[in-house]
Amino acid sequence: MQGLGSQTTVDRGTKSDAELVRSLTEGDLDAFAALVERYRDACTRFAVRMTGSALDADDVMQSVWMRALRNIRSCRNPDRFGAWLYQIVINESRTFTKRRQQRDSRFIDDDFIVDSIPAAEQPDLASREETKNEIQRALDCLPVEQREAFVLKHVEELDYETMAELTGVGVSALKMRVSRACERLRVLLEGVNHA
Amino acid sequence: MRDIENSSRDDEFAERIAQPLRAPEVLAPDFEARLMAQARAEVARQRTVLARGSWWTRRRMVMASPLAGLALAAGIAALAAVSTLTVARGAPQAPSVAVLHDTVQLVRFVFADSSARSVSLVGDFNGWARERTPLHATARAGVWSVSVPLTTGRHEYAFIVNGERWVADPLSPGNRDEFGTESSVLLLASNDAS
Numbered sequence: 171m172q173g174l175g176s177q178t179t180v181d182r183g184t185k186s187d188a189e190l191v192r193s194l195t196e197g198d199l200d201a202f203a204a205l206v207e208r209y210r211d212a213c214t215r216f217a218v219r220m221t222g223s224a225l226d227a228d229d230v231m232q233s234v235w236m237r238a239l240r241n242i243r244s245c246r247n248p249d250r251f252g253a254w255l256y257q258i259v260i261n262e263s264r265t266f267t268k269r270r271q272q273r274d275s276r277f278i279d280d281d282f283i284v285d286s287i288p289a290a291e292q293p294d295l296a297s298r299e300e301t302k303n304e305i306q307r308a309l310d311c312l313p314v315e316q317r318e319a320f321v322l323k324h325v326e327e328l329d330y331e332t333m334a335e336l337t338g339v340g341v342s343a344l345k346m347r348v349s350r351a352c353e354r355l356r357v358l359l360e361g362v363n364h365a
Numbered sequence: 366m367r368d369i370e371n372s373s374r375d376d377e378f379a380e381r382i383a384q385p386l387r388a389p390e391v392l393a394p395d396f397e398a399r400l401m402a403q404a405r406a407e408v409a410r411q412r413t414v415l416a417r418g419s420w421w422t423r424r425r426m427v428m429a430s431p432l433a434g435l436a437l438a439a440g441i442a443a444l445a446a447v448s449t450l451t452v453a454r455g456a457p458q459a460p461s462v463a464v465l466h467d468t469v470q471l472v473r474f475v476f477a478d479s480s481a482r483s484v485s486l487v488g489d490f491n492g493w494a495r496e497r498t499p500l501h502a503t504a505r506a507g508v509w510s511v512s513v514p515l516t517t518g519r520h521e522y523a524f525i526v527n528g529e530r531w532v533a534d535p536l537s538p539g540n541r542d543e544f545g546t547e548s549s550v551l552l553l554a555s556n557d558a559s
Binding site: 191192195197199202203206207210211214215218219224227228231232235236239240243244245246247248298301302305306309320321323324325327348349352353355356359 | 375378379380382383385386387388389390391392393396397399400401403404405407408411412487488489490492493494521548
């Protein structure tokens with residue numbers, strides 16, 4: 171995750187986050203477009219990992235950016251726009267995923283997941299895309315809190331203190347969630363893991 | 366010892382499965398076009414709301430935080446407030462804040478602190494920029510004020526005293542942001558509601 175909490179200035183010599191945020195508060199949509207471009211990749215990846223699909227992540231990210239636009243004046247520390255935005259991404263992804271779970275109310279059987287992951291016949295994990303999809307499917311089976319903690323820790327590679335700041339959850343609780351996520355993923359991905 | 370072993374085992378496993386997940390993801394090619402269209406519509410809507418404000422047409426007073434013994438009257442649409450000073454423990458005269466609203470969404474912020482050498486207003490309406498909205502010393506010693514045009518809706522604000530001390534209104538509803546900073550909340554009703 172790049173640019174979290176720092177006064178980011180991109181290589182092209184464009185404006186800092188703080189400058190863009192101030193321009194945006196005055197209605198400058200070019201500043202908005204620049205912020206979208208700057209944070210697009212990191213936020214998109216997190217949203218896809220949390221929702222499990224690019225289609226759903228599209229909805230989440232539209233909502234995230236519009237929420238950021240409407241509330242930009244509440245970004246009290248424009249130098250830390252990245253952290254502020256990331257918190258919106260986390261909240262929106264969490265809300266979306268929980269709503270979807272309630273809506274679908276589908277019971278996902280772990281056995282089905284394990285069986286659906288080809289293990290021995292998987293050709294030495296050569297297909298990176300296929301492997302990613304399999305792991306993503308296992309990730310989708312985790313409770314939202316565990317999935318979020320795992321993605322922040324191991325995919326976005328944040329330290330626990332930053333995770334605590336962004337999620338409002340204590341460090342020890344986050345460590346427990348990550349540990350449980352690993353435990354469960356290990357079971358779900360047994361076939362792939364041994365490949 | 367077992368915890369350390371488990372943790373190390375978790376990290377190794379997690380690293381292995383996280384690697385493919387770190388691959389970048391892309392959204393639909395038209396994502397940004399759709400987003401910018403929505404953003405333009407939102408900004409246009411906000412400008413419309415701003416332009417619709419019925420300036421200088423009706424009078425109204427909303428007091429978010431009364432200040433005792435302080436009666437203020439000033440200029441256009443100025444109103445007075447009488448309220449009670451809050452005395453904080455250990456402080457001879459704790460800073461107190463009054464917010465007087467005129468009819469036209471011109472909001473007067475009043476701050477009282479006998480020890481203040483300078484006071485500025487920060488809020489979502491000025492990008493939390495401490496240099497943008499300084500309060501001016503009034504004729505009454507230790508009382509500072511500034512009038513700010515505001516749109517209807519919810520606003521968060523605080524005061525910066527002597528260029529460094531952040532003070533939220535102790536008598537107004539408070540709000541704590543994601544980084545633990547406290548500010549005050551002002552709800553400004555629309556003219557249409559009166």
